[in-house]
Amino acid sequence: MTETHRQSVKFYYSPGSRSSTVLWMLEELGAPYDIELINLKAGAQHSPEYLAVNPMGKVPAIAHNGAVVTETAAICCYLADAFPHAGLAPAIGDPLRGPYLKWLFYGPSCIEPAMIDKAGDRPPTPRGMTGWGSYDLVIETLRGAVGNASPYLLGERFTTADVVVGSTLRFGMGFKIIPELPEFVAYAKRLEERPALQRQIAIEADYARQITG
Ligand SMILES: N[C@@H](CCC(=O)N[C@@H](CS)C(=O)NCC(=O)O)C(=O)O
Known part of the structure; x- marks a missing residue:
């Protein structure tokens, strides 16, 4: 170490x-x-x-x-x-580093603003000048990627991209701003089988109790 x-x-x-x-x-x-x-x-x-x-x-x-x-x-x-x-994280020089970075950036630059559009019922802005295109475009893009995730976004290998995109998807579905499409639900279920995510959920529940007293 x-x-x-x-x-x-x-x-x-x-x-x-x-x-x-x-x-x-x-x-x-x-x-x-x-x-x-x-x-x-x-x-x-x-x-x-x-x-x-x-x-x-x-x-x-x-x-x-x-x-x-x-x-x-x-x-x-x-x-x-x-x-x-x-x-x-795929190392610099590994071809997987490209899609890895793409998904890391896609979370905050496309999924999040699309979710805020939906949550705030914001009027659509012109698709050509909107970095995330539109809510529907983001959902369809994600549906394709997550539907093909076998079992993870980069294939066999679980990476930080799954943490960022998976977390955002779980959050969005929890707040009903991302639809519970079969592809999303199946992917979230696979992620929830991970002991680290189960630990996070348990730790989180403890802290939430502390805060609400
Ligand atoms: N772009 C930031 C957003 C962070 C953010 O908005 N955090 C919220 C909680 S989810 C917050 O701290 N809200 C408190 C506030 O704005 O007063 C990130 O990705 O970390």
């Missing part, structure tokens, strides 16, 4: 938020981490101490080895590279 592996990740976390994705990622990696609970309901994200970590006042964030990283997909990408023994 290198020094980088040994150093614990400080994880700014709130249950029931995008930080769940990072919690799942840390559990997949078996990385050492310490949770700093940011109670969003109590407004802790706006405290001067937390704004010094993330001026956006949003979770998740991590601090590791002298670096602060924010943005869920960037954090997951960073962690996969920082803890390579888990094999969750």
